[in-house]
Amino acid sequence: MGSTIQEGILWQSVLGEIELSISRASFVTWFKNTHLIRNKNGVIIIGVPNVFIKQQLERKFNPMILETLKKNGVENVEVEYKIQALDKEKTNQKEELIILSDQSSDRPKNKVSSLSHQYRQGLNEKYTFENFIVGAGNELAYAACQAIVANPGSKYNPLFLYGGVGIGKTHLIQAVGNEILNNNPDARIVYASTEQFVQEFVDALRFKKNTDFAGFYRGADVLIVDDVQFLAGKEKIQEEFFHTFNALHQANKQIIISSDKPPREIPTLEERLRSRFVWGMSIDMQNPDFETRCAIIQTKAESHGLELTSDVTEYLANYVQTNIRELEGALNQLLAFCEMRELEPTLDVTVSLLGSGKSRPKHISPRQIIEKTAKYFQVPMEDIMGPKRDKDIVVPRQIAMYILRSELHLSFPKIARELGRKDHTTAIHSIDKIEKESVIDNGVKTAIAKIKEKLYV
Amino acid sequence: MKIQVTQENLNKALGSVARVASSRNTLPILANVLIKTVGTRLSISATNLDIAVTHYIGSKVTSEGSITIPARLVQDFVSSLPSGIIELKLDEYKLHFSTGTYRSTINGISSEEFPVLPDIKDGKEWTIDSGLLKKKLQQVIIAASNDDTRPVLTGVYFHSSEGKLKIVATDSYRLAEAVVMDTKHDMNLLVPINATQELLRIVSDFEGEVRVTYDDQQVLFSVGDVELVARLIEGKYPNYESLIPKKFDTSAKLLKSELLNITKVSSLFARENAGSITLEVDDHDQTLNIHSIASQLGENIASTKGEIKGEGSITLNSRYLLDALHVMTGEDIVFSFNGKLEPSMLSNPKDKDYIHVIMPLKS
Numbered sequence: 001m002g003s004t005i006q007e008g009i010l011w012q013s014v015l016g017e018i019e020l021s022i023s024r025a026s027f028v029t030w031f032k033n034t035h036l037i038r039n040k041n042g043v044i045i046i047g048v049p050n051v052f053i054k055q056q057l058e059r060k061f062n063p064m065i066l067e068t069l070k071k072n073g074v075e076n077v078e079v080e081y082k083i084q085a086l087d088k089e090k091t092n093q094k095e096e097l098i099i100l101s102d103q104s105s106d107r108p109k110n111k112v113s114s115l116s117h118q119y120r121q122g123l124n125e126k127y128t129f130e131n132f133i134v135g136a137g138n139e140l141a142y143a144a145c146q147a148i149v150a151n152p153g154s155k156y157n158p159l160f161l162y163g164g165v166g167i168g169k170t171h172l173i174q175a176v177g178n179e180i181l182n183n184n185p186d187a188r189i190v191y192a193s194t195e196q197f198v199q200e201f202v203d204a205l206r207f208k209k210n211t212d213f214a215g216f217y218r219g220a221d222v223l224i225v226d227d228v229q230f231l232a233g234k235e236k237i238q239e240e241f242f243h244t245f246n247a248l249h250q251a252n253k254q255i256i257i258s259s260d261k262p263p264r265e266i267p268t269l270e271e272r273l274r275s276r277f278v279w280g281m282s283i284d285m286q287n288p289d290f291e292t293r294c295a296i297i298q299t300k301a302e303s304h305g306l307e308l309t310s311d312v313t314e315y316l317a318n319y320v321q322t323n324i325r326e327l328e329g330a331l332n333q334l335l336a337f338c339e340m341r342e343l344e345p346t347l348d349v350t351v352s353l354l355g356s357g358k359s360r361p362k363h364i365s366p367r368q369i370i371e372k373t374a375k376y377f378q379v380p381m382e383d384i385m386g387p388k389r390d391k392d393i394v395v396p397r398q399i400a401m402y403i404l405r406s407e408l409h410l411s412f413p414k415i416a417r418e419l420g421r422k423d424h425t426t427a428i429h430s431i432d433k434i435e436k437e438s439v440i441d442n443g444v445k446t447a448i449a450k451i452k453e454k455l456y457v
Numbered sequence: 458m459k460i461q462v463t464q465e466n467l468n469k470a471l472g473s474v475a476r477v478a479s480s481r482n483t484l485p486i487l488a489n490v491l492i493k494t495v496g497t498r499l500s501i502s503a504t505n506l507d508i509a510v511t512h513y514i515g516s517k518v519t520s521e522g523s524i525t526i527p528a529r530l531v532q533d534f535v536s537s538l539p540s541g542i543i544e545l546k547l548d549e550y551k552l553h554f555s556t557g558t559y560r561s562t563i564n565g566i567s568s569e570e571f572p573v574l575p576d577i578k579d580g581k582e583w584t585i586d587s588g589l590l591k592k593k594l595q596q597v598i599i600a601a602s603n604d605d606t607r608p609v610l611t612g613v614y615f616h617s618s619e620g621k622l623k624i625v626a627t628d629s630y631r632l633a634e635a636v637v638m639d640t641k642h643d644m645n646l647l648v649p650i651n652a653t654q655e656l657l658r659i660v661s662d663f664e665g666e667v668r669v670t671y672d673d674q675q676v677l678f679s680v681g682d683v684e685l686v687a688r689l690i691e692g693k694y695p696n697y698e699s700l701i702p703k704k705f706d707t708s709a710k711l712l713k714s715e716l717l718n719i720t721k722v723s724s725l726f727a728r729e730n731a732g733s734i735t736l737e738v739d740d741h742d743q744t745l746n747i748h749s750i751a752s753q754l755g756e757n758i759a760s761t762k763g764e765i766k767g768e769g770s771i772t773l774n775s776r777y778l779l780d781a782l783h784v785m786t787g788e789d790i791v792f793s794f795n796g797k798l799e800p801s802m803l804s805n806p807k808d809k810d811y812i813h814v815i816m817p818l819k820s
Contacts, residue, residue, distance in 0.1 A: 029484045029506070050688045051575045051674045052506045059573040083674050 011036035011046070014068045021064070030056055037084060042077050044069070047084035054081045122191035123181070127174035133299055135292025138168060141283045145172055148254060149179045152187075152222055156281040158245075158255035162262050163285030164453055166325035169258040172285075173224050176256060180222055190220040194230040201237050214240070218247045222254045228277075229259045233268045242273055249276075287449060293317035293327060300331055311347045319354055322452065330354060364455055366404055366418045372454045373400040376447060385420040398430035399447060402438075405431050407452065458522025458547035462499060462514060464540045464556065470501045470512035471532040473659055473683055477510045478503035478528035484572075486525060491571045492545075492552070493523035502574060503528055508652045508687040509574045510659070522547050523568035531563060575686050580672040583642055587660045587667050587680065593624050593635040594657050596784045596811055601650040602628030612647035612690040618698075625697060626650075631777050632697060636810040646676055647694060652687035659683050701814055702800055707767035708793035709738050709745050710806060716745070716790060717782045719759035723749040724775035726757040733818050734778075736792070737770040745792070749775070769794070771801055772818045778803075781813040 015034070019027045030053055037045040046065075048054045057065070058081055065079055129149075134142045147155050161169050177189045192200075197217075204213035217223065223244070231238055248255055259266065262284065263277040288296065294317045301308045308316075316334070320327040337353050338345045374381040377396040384397045397419060404415045405427075412431075413424040421427065437444045471490065480488040482505060491502040497518055502511040524547050534554075535543075543556040547565075554561045594613070602610035607629070614625040622640040626633055648656075659680050660667060668679040671689075678685045723734045726749040734749040746760040771794045782790070787805040794801035794817075803813040 025483045025485065029482075050506070052504065052509070052572060052688065054674075055573040055575045 010039065010069075010072060010074065013072055014065065017068050017071065018061075018064065029053075030061065037082060039074075039077075044074070044077050044079045046079060046081050048081050049083070051083060054083055057081050122193075122196070123174055123177045123189060125178060127171045128178055129175045131299070131303075132168065132171055132175055133288075133292060133296045135295065136289050137286030137292065138172070138288070141172055141285050144281055144283060145176045148176055148256070149183070152180055152254040153252040157249065157252070158257055158277065158280040160263065160277050160280065160282035161256070161258045161285055162260065162282065164260060164287065164322065164449065166323035167285050167287055168324060169285060170226055173226065173256050173258055177222060177224050180254075188219060188221045189224070190217060190222070191224040191226070192217075193226045194228050197225060197241070198230070198234060198237050201240055214244065217244045220248065220253060222256070223248055224256045226258050227260070228257045229261055229266050231269065231273075232266050235270070238270050238273055242270070242276070245273070245276055249279075255280075284446075286445075287322045288324060290317055293320075293324075296324060296327060297331055300328060301335070304335055306335060306345065308345055309347070312345055312350050315347060315350055316354075322449075322456075364407065366408060366410065366415075369403050369407065369451075369455065370400050370419065372451050373403065376451050376454070387420075395444075398434050399444065399451070401427050401430045402434035403448065403451060403455075407455070458494060458524065458545070459519040460494060460499060460545050461517040461519075461542050462545065464535065464538050464543050466514040466516075467501075467543060468535050468538075470499075470514045470682075471528075471535055474501050474503045474510050474512050475528040475532040476503075476658075477505055477508060477655065479505050480529070482506070486566055486570050487572075488528055489525035489566060489571070490528045490531065491523065491525045491568055493568065494518050494521040502571075504572055504574060506572065507649060508655060508685060510655065510686075511574065511684045513682045513684075524550065524552050524565040525568050525571050526552055526563045526565040534561065534563070575675055575688075577670050577672055577675060577677050577686075580670040580677070581642060581644070582668060582670045583640065584666045584668050585638065587663050587665055589637065590667050591657065591660045592786075593637050594653055594660075597624045597626045597633045597635050598650060598653050598657065599626075599780045599784060600628060600631050600633035600813070601626035601653075603650070604628070608690055609647065609692040609694060611650050612694070613650060613653045614694045615644060615646040615648060616694070617642055617644050625694075627695075627697060630774070630816050631781070632700065632814040633781070634697070634701070634812050644671070645694070646671055647690040647692065648676060648687055649690055652676075652685065656680075656685055659685060700800065701812065702793075702795060702802060704795075705767075705793035705802070706795050707738050707765075707769045708791055709763050709765045710789055710791050711745060711761055711763035713782060713785065713788060713790040715761040715763075716792070717779070719747050719761055720775055720778050720782065722759050723747040723757050724779060725749075726751045726755065727775050729753070731818070732775040732777075733772055734775045735770055735772045738765055739768050740765040741768070769796060771797055773801065773815055774818055777815050781815065785811065785813070 011034075015031055018031060033049045034053070034057075035047045037047045039045075046057070048057060062079060066077075069075075069077060069079070129142075129146070132142065141161055144156050144159055148157075148159060161173065163169060174191065177191050180187050181189055200213055225241075231241060245255060257277060262282065263269065263274045266274070294313050297313050297316050298308065301313075312334075316327065316330055320330050334345055334350055334353055337343070338349065343349050370384060371381055373396050374384050377392070379393055379396055383393050384400060401415050401419060404410050404418060405412075410418070411424075412427040415427040415431075416422065416424045419427075434444065434448075438448055439445075474490055478488050478490055482488070487503075487505060489503075491500075493500050493502070494516075495513065497516070498513045499516040499518070500511050500513050502509060504510075538554075538559060539557055541556055543554055546553045546555075550565050550567060552563050552565050554563070598613055601613055605611065610628055612626075614623075616623055616625070617640050620639055620641070622637040622642075622644075624635045624637055656678055659678075663681050663683075665681060670677040670679070673689070675686055675688050678687075720734070724732060727734050729751050730749070734747050737746040737748060738744075739746070743765045744760045744762055745765065746758055748756070748758050750756040781803050785803065785805055787807050789806050791804050791806050792801065793804075797817060798819070800814050800816050803815070805811060
């Protein structure tokens with residue numbers, strides 16, 4: 001027997017060849033947990049996990065195994081199969097010593113041991129700075145995050161990011177975590193959604209493992225908490241969060257928080273937390289502007305290996321104006337459609353797929369817009385429709401006109417009629433004025449964004 | 458292959474076999490059943506590589522052959538056919554069914570691809586009455602564990618001790634032991650829970666002797682025309698006998714139906730509390746009280762009279778108690794325990810062959 005190959009490697013190379021000649025499922029089912037036990041005096045003993053596999057190898061695969069062994073220079077041997085689990089599984093066979101544990105002491109332990117998860121749990125590696133697209137709406141947030149990566153804990157601590165849904169808050173704060181981890185693989189990064197924080201806190205209380213819980217969060221170098229607005233109304237947890245916050249801040253550990261509203265607008269948030277949230281730096285992330293949306297579309301399309309023409313890009317950027325998640329959705333829809341039908345993503349295809357012209361939602365009536373605007377400014381709707389010319393009525397009225405124009409694309413005379421005005425020039429003037437103001441006046445800008453958000457909920 | 462079978466027989470065979478075939482397995486052919494002529498009979502088999510079930514039915518074999526076809530499809534199909542003779546004809550890999558006005562073809566996969574089903578060459582053998590096996594299995598398998606992290610506990614343990622065959626299962630929170638019968642064999646079989654569940658289904662509509670053949674790695678149950686082969690779980694079963702209490706400070710002999718009833722009622726109030734109910738025994742007024750609290754909804758105290766010795770209280774999971782009471786026989790039941798932290802035990806005063814041990818919850 002002229003075997004030049006060592007025992008362990010022999011079986012590995014046999015498996016390697018067999019893997020190529022049978023289907024993946026068959027290989028996994030029949031050969032995965034087999035191993036060579038002995039190769040001596042012309043008898044090779046192969047360990048197999050159970051009797052089904054033993055029978056199958058003996059009756060079906062034996063010729064193939066002999067053939068493959070021959071190719072590897074092992075001839076005139078007999079192969080025997082023996083049921084013997086791999087060493088790894090053997091440890092399970094030790095006699096179970098302690099049984100009949102009482103339930104209450106056993107189960108919670110398992111539960112809470114999940115708290116000792118690694119200090120990087122929750123971070124998704126796909127979120128990086130490289131694939132984050134910077135535009136006018138988020139450049140400040142981006143710069144702040146970069147600064148934090150360079151010097152965690154010293155600048156902008158805590159960093160509080162807020163803004164509407166789907167504009168990249170999670171992406172940005174996860175990117176911070178990933179980047180810090182890249183620079184320093186030992187850093188203890190804790191990324192937790194508020195929901196998770198709450199859940200673990202409740203578990204800790206239930207199983208009286210409060211110290212584990214506190215220890216875990218307070219041992220972090222960087223604490224990232226997403227969607228903190230969900231803390232609203234949970235007093236006990238706010239208190240725990242407050243202490244965690246203080247402990248970390250005291251030790252100059254970086255804290256990053258995101259929310260969909262600024263701290264002062266989160267209802268029932270305790271005052272001491274509110275003031276701490278705005279302590280470091282709070283940044284409003286705005287909806288992406290047109291150019292940013294175009295850039296996002298192009299980058300995404302490229303990552304799918306496609307280049308879109310500029311008219312398609314612009315169309316898409318106009319089609320979805322606020323939410324990047326929806327923007328990606330529309331793009332994915334287009335790409336999938338084109339791939340399936342083997343079409344080029346031209347403007348015609350895009351328009352026919354996504355619907356023509358402006359994305360005018362049919363279900364929104366002019367009255368709804370006026371109502372939401374009135375509600376946002378907390379003025380009676382009749383006043384907006386009525387003759388009053390006080391400043392706190394006029395501005396909402398003008399904003400309502402602006403939104404009627406931008407969202408429903410109504411004509412000026414129609415807009416004037418909707419608001420009880422006789423002259424359409426009033427509408428022209430108002431819309432013009434708001435358009436200009438929305439660029440310089442942040443208040444107007446957020447008001448418009450908020451009202452729009454409410455409309456599309 | 459060309460054969461004739463009755464719809465009733467084929468339907469029954471598929472009913473006991475097809476459940477084993479699983480489409481979740483990585484190997485697609487395991488979702489198929491193997492149909493094969495064996496002499497003058499037809500065998501129908503399925504396997505999930507843990508267990509294999511084969512059902513033999515009588516048929517008129519004109520020419521021999523074998524094929525595998527999708528289990529779900531053929532089962533649903535045959536069960537909706539009218540009763541009568543079905544003719545099966547194999548044409549390459551297509552199996553043609555014809556009966557009455559139905560003409561159907563099911564595409565199959567070559568039987569060469571189907572796993573070889575294990576057989577036992579020189580195993581030991583014993584027999585047991587199917588009714589007895591059924592009764593004992595039902596009583597025991599409720600206590601087996603589903604938790605794969607402790608494989609040994611996912612088995613039902615058939616073993617001989619002092620000339621008796623015993624069946625045992627435990628999930629480490631409760632334990633059930635049934636003494637089945639006298640035996641001369643010396644055996645230690647750890648049969649996977651899913652195999653015993655399947656076995657229970659098979660024996661439930663069969664009367665007669667069940668033949669059990671086993672060797673070190675596998676066990677074969679022959680139940681009339683059905684054969685079930687299962688791999689045995691490797692490993693040593695815990696020395697459970699030392700855990701069964703021998704003496705009790707407190708015991709209560711009660712009407713089983715009464716205890717079942719008040720436990721059921723109490724469990725309604727224990728839902729949010731992991732089923733925890735507190736049983737309180739008092740020998741002064743000879744009653745057993747069950748107390749359960751649902752902090753939001755209210756609370757419940759139910760009681761029953763009985764023959765009581767000693768006093769004390771213990772907190773149990775009501776689900777475990779209910780499971781045990783459901784499978785126990787006899788009119789009376791003895792519930793005994795030693796303080797709050799020691800295991801409690803249920804037994805039938807007239808039938809010493811079954812005991813059920815439940816660990817308390819720490820309250």
